[in-house]
Structures are given as C-alpha cells and as structure tokens.
Amino acid sequence: MLLDPRHLHILSAIVDAGGLSEGAMALGKSQPSLSRIVANLEARLGEPLFEKGRRPLRPTELCERLAAEGRTIARATHAAQSIADRFTSGQAGSVRVAGTPIFMDGVISNVIAGFQSAHPEVRVDQSYGYAKDLLDGITAGTIDIGICPMEEADVPSEFEFQPILKGRNVIACGAGHPLVRKRSLRLEDISEYPWITQPVGSPLFQDLRDVLNSIGVTDFKVSYSGGSLSSILNVLMGSNAMTVLPYSVVFMQPSKSIHALPIRIQHPRRQLGLLSKKDGTTQPAARRFVRHLTTQFRSLSQAITERQRQAVWKS
Amino acid sequence: MLLDPRHLHILSAIVDAGGLSEGAMALGKSQPSLSRIVANLEARLGEPLFEKGRRPLRPTELCERLAAEGRTIARATHAAQSIADRFTSGQAGSVRVAGTPIFMDGVISNVIAGFQSAHPEVRVDQSYGYAKDLLDGITAGTIDIGICPMEEADVPSEFEFQPILKGRNVIACGAGHPLVRKRSLRLEDISEYPWITQPVGSPLFQDLRDVLNSIGVTDFKVSYSGGSLSSILNVLMGSNAMTVLPYSVVFMQPSKSIHALPIRIQHPRRQLGLLSKKDGTTQPAARRFVRHLTTQFRSLSQAITERQRQAVWKS
DNA sequence: CAATTAATATAGCATAATGTTATGTTACTG
DNA sequence: CAGTAACATAACATTATGCTATATTAATTG
Structure with a gap:
C-alpha cells in the first residue's frame, strides 16, 4: 500500500517544528497522536525515522527525505484550501x-x-x-x-x-450630423437620412422598425448593417446615417462624437x-x-x- | 479544518481517469468509496465538483484546480514511496x-x-x-x-x-631500489636503508617495529613519517627508503612503481x-x-x- | 549523582472515516 | 423504448484517528 500523504505532511511538521510536541501544536493535534503515527510509519518502513534514545529529536536521513516530500504535500494542500476558499467566496x-x-x-x-x-x-x-x-x-x-x-x-x-435598466432608446447620429445643428426638430426630418441597422432578428432592429412605423415610415433606407458597435460608431461619425441605440450606450461613450437627437421616441417595452x-x-x-x-x-x-x-x- | 490531501489525490485520479469507476480502478478502491468521498467534499465545499446529471462526468473548474493540486500530491507521495523503497533496499x-x-x-x-x-x-x-x-x-x-x-x-x-582479509605485511620499496635487483636477499640487507613510518600509534608502526625487532634491529633510521599513502608512495619511488605495508596495498597499486621485497616477514596477528x-x-x-x-x-x-x-x- | 524537568511512549477508549457488497437511479445507447 | 453502463445510496464491518491519563526516559541542575 502507498504511503499516506497525511503522514508525510505530519512528518514534515514534526521535523520543521523540531519535536513531537511542537509539531502537534503546529498541526493542532495531540502529541500522542503524532507519536503513534510515527511509530506506525517506522514499523511499516522497517526503518527508524528518528534516532532512538536522543532527546532533541533528530530525524534520520530517510526521515529528512520523506519530510521534504511532506512539505510539498503541505504546500499543495494549503494551495488547494486557498483555491477552495477564494472560489466559494466568489473571489476566484x-x-x-x-x-x-x-x-x-x-x-x-x-x-x-x-x-x-x-x-x-x-x-x-x-x-x-x-x-x-x-x-x-x-x-x-x-x-x-x-x-x-x-x-x-x-x-x-x-x-x-432580473431587470437592471429600463428600456430607453434614442435616435443617434454623428456629432457632425446636419440635424444636430437644427433648432426645432420634427420627426419628419429624420426620414430623409439613411439608417444603420442591427441584424433582422435583433431587438434593436425591431425597435428601429417600430419607431419608424410609429411615424408612418415603413420604407426606410438602410445604408449599413451587421457591424458591431465600434464599426457602427465609426460609420455614424463618418456619415449622415442614423440609428437607434439604447440611450445607455450613447451615454457610456467617452467621446462626444455621438449625439442623441432630442426627439422623443417610444420606449421599448x-x-x-x-x-x-x-x-x-x-x-x-x-x-x-x-x-x-x-x-x-x-x-x-x-x-x-x-x-x-x-x-x-x-x- | 484543512482539506485532506488524500481527497485531492483521489480527485485528480478521478479527473485523469475520466470517471468514478475508472478512478476507483486506478486507485485500487471501490467505486462507491470514491462516490461518497466526492459527495462529502462537495458538501463541505458547498460547491459542485462535477456537473450534475451528465454522464461523461465533467469536472467543474474548481474541481480541475483542486485536481491539479492533487496531482502534485500524488507525485510527492509516489516520490516518497520510491525513496522509502530504495532506502529500505539499501539502494539509497x-x-x-x-x-x-x-x-x-x-x-x-x-x-x-x-x-x-x-x-x-x-x-x-x-x-x-x-x-x-x-x-x-x-x-x-x-x-x-x-x-x-x-x-x-x-x-x-x-x-x-567481521574479518575480510588476513594480515600480510611486506617490506616495500620503490621500483628503482638497489635491493630490487639483488639476487639473493637476506634480512640483514635491509638494515642499512632508511625507513618511512606511520604515526607512532598506528598498527603499521607497531608492525614495522616488530619486524625489525625480530631481526635484531632496534635502532632504525626514520627518514620520513606522517604522510598519507600517496605521499608515502612518492617518497618510496623517489628515494631509497623502505617501509612496511600491507601486501594488499602494494597489490592494489596500478603501476609497477612499488615493489614488494621477497623477504618473508612475520605476519601481524x-x-x-x-x-x-x-x-x-x-x-x-x-x-x-x-x-x-x-x-x-x-x-x-x-x-x-x-x-x-x-x-x-x-x- | 540524585532530583527535577521536559519530552516522548504507551494504554484504553470513543468516534469518525474508510472500505466493502448489495442495490437503487439515471443518463446515454442502439 | 429497452438495455446497458455508470453513478448514487444503504448498511455494515473495520480501521484509523482522536483524546486523556499515565508511564518512561533523556537531559538538566543543584
């Protein structure tokens, strides 16, 4: 039968602490417990682990070598414990x-x-x-x-x-868009510009269609679709196209390059x-x-x- | 309480073997045994170690990490076992x-x-x-x-x-010593040459004295003493001095630079x-x-x- | 060198952990 | 959908470990 890793760990603790009593203290166990484990180990190995009849307990060479492995085991066990701790507390x-x-x-x-x-x-x-x-x-x-x-x-x-944000869409365009400078803005003004859309199955595509439907526009020009956000932003900034975006997305843009038109559109449900x-x-x-x-x-x-x-x- | 290194070892075996049954086979234990140990571990950690309700047993991320430590423990345990084996068999x-x-x-x-x-x-x-x-x-x-x-x-x-070699001393000299070429050798011939001796307390010093005493020489010339073997050999080779050496020592000299004179002297007891x-x-x-x-x-x-x-x- | 002290070894008992077999459940297979 | 293979559970025997109390023994100290 293989050696028990716990015994090797205990051995290392005894060697490092410099005695059975100290080792027991370090491990939070009783001295007789360790004494017996050492005795059993010696019996099974057929070799002494500590020199007999000497009081400042001196480990045998074999014991030193086994204790070295025990230290490895102790390290791994503690590492595992810490992994488990951090894991269950959600820190890892x-x-x-x-x-x-x-x-x-x-x-x-x-x-x-x-x-x-x-x-x-x-x-x-x-x-x-x-x-x-x-x-x-x-x-x-x-x-x-x-x-x-x-x-x-x-x-x-x-x-x-679990809801985290109410649905609030806006019509967004680049900062240099002609509509940005217009004083009073009517819904009809937006109908002449091309649109950037999300894929057809996406919620934002539906929102866009709903918005335009609500103002009577059923046939709208799509100039660009399928891009991810950074592409969309680039197209927005570099063209007169417009799109519907969640206000939070516009809000989070660090630069002022994107503009949310002050037009009230219906909120998505x-x-x-x-x-x-x-x-x-x-x-x-x-x-x-x-x-x-x-x-x-x-x-x-x-x-x-x-x-x-x-x-x-x-x- | 700290995790049990054996459990981590078992965990690694299960993960590596790809299942409880295989792991049990690899460890030489029964499948229910491992099953229970895993269940207890999960209970203590409060986290699943394998995905529930999936048959090709899939370890959790936590499990993988713990198993990694288990592998370290397994390695160390096996190393310790091998150390112990070699040690008790006298190979280390x-x-x-x-x-x-x-x-x-x-x-x-x-x-x-x-x-x-x-x-x-x-x-x-x-x-x-x-x-x-x-x-x-x-x-x-x-x-x-x-x-x-x-x-x-x-x-x-x-x-x-435990005796390993009978005592056999010889009178030794360098290969170029005048006595080497002499045809018939008598004990008296040796008395004119200086001697190399060991320290006074050494057995070989006593042997030398005994030999010379036995042929009536009580007052002998000592030209060199206190050197270790290689020094003695050098002095022997480079001078006409002689000494008493165990025959085995002369026998083991790889070069022919040392000569054992064919004079029978008494054997040490x-x-x-x-x-x-x-x-x-x-x-x-x-x-x-x-x-x-x-x-x-x-x-x-x-x-x-x-x-x-x-x-x-x-x- | 006897007495003291401090540490280890042993004894005895309670308990927890492990191991086993038998058997129930369940996920995948054809 | 039945069969199979693998995992989970139950029940019980055994072992290992834990503890306290106490005996031994090696070092220390007067």
Missing part, C-alpha cells in the same frame, strides 16, 4: 456571460472592466447572443449569465430575470436584465458578478435619469 | 565509513569506487581513524562502519568484527575487518555496503593468495 473562478452585442460592447464591457480590477482572479468568458440563444446557452450549461432586453412576461418560468437559472446553482463567482452588475447599474441608471431630466429642461 | 541513503588511513587510501577507496558505480544514490562519507577512534565513533553514532586491522580478542563484546554495532541497527545502505565489501574482499584475497603462491615459485 469564472463567469461565462453572454448578451446582445450592442449592450455588451457599449455598456457591459465597461462594467466588466471594473469587475475585473476588483476581482482579478475571476475569469470572464464573454460571448454574444440574443434572448433565444441565451436561454439555450443557460439550459445547456454553456453560459452562466445572460444579458439582454426582455419583457418579463416572455421569461420562461424556470429562469430568473423590454427592459435590460440578467438571465440566469432559477435554482441558484450558479458559481459563487457568477453570483458576485451579478451583484457587481446590479449595483453598478443602479448608479448608472440614476446617472442616466439625471442627465435625461437636464436634457429635457434644455430642449 | 548514506554510509559513514572510517578506517586506518593506509588501508582506506590504498585498498578501500578502490572498492568504494566500485560500490558507488553500482549504487550511485548512496552517499559514502569517509573519515580516518585507528581502532580506538572507530569504536568511539560507532558508539557515538557518528560512523556506521569501521575498517581496521584488529585481533578478534580485542573487540569489545558489544561490537561485531591482526586481521583487516569490519567493525559495526552488534545490534544490527545499521542502515540498509550500510548493510549493502558491508555486503559489497565482503564479496569484493573475498575475490581480492583469492587473487592475493594466488599471486603470493606464484611469487613463492618464482623466488
């Missing part, structure tokens, strides 16, 4: 998070940045998808958290949906929220990530409503 | 061997060389001393094996003395032998060393008697 581990492209790129990635500097040992695996993909991914166990705009009514019962399994089997790291997101979004949405009120006063 | 460890300078340098060191190439993991710590020192050293536990010429009657009862504690508490490596010495010396002494017989025929 990984979150697999997926969400709609525009939100992920425009808002969530900023929040993730903050999360990562607070929890450097947590790995964030990000991917993209719409509601359907997220539900499937969560069911299949390939993602932990989904982030997308949804109506609570559409959330299947086995999922939890969807709310941005976090999708997860209801049974709470998520990893601690994922739970911590959710906590971070919710608190960050609380302040973000306050900042947004504040800005919007000011904008209203100005317009 | 150390021997502390001490002996009279001339024998150690002239004979034993050659045998040690052979021992070391056969057992490279055994460290040989050599030191020098006469019978008294060796007995003291063995008693104090600072040496394992003593090698010196002794009479069995002089060995204290708590020691074991002492025999070269191995001193050790009687209680057999010696390390396995020391036992193996003793075994090696005895077998080597068996063939050495055969070779010596063979050569001596030939020498007798020739002279």
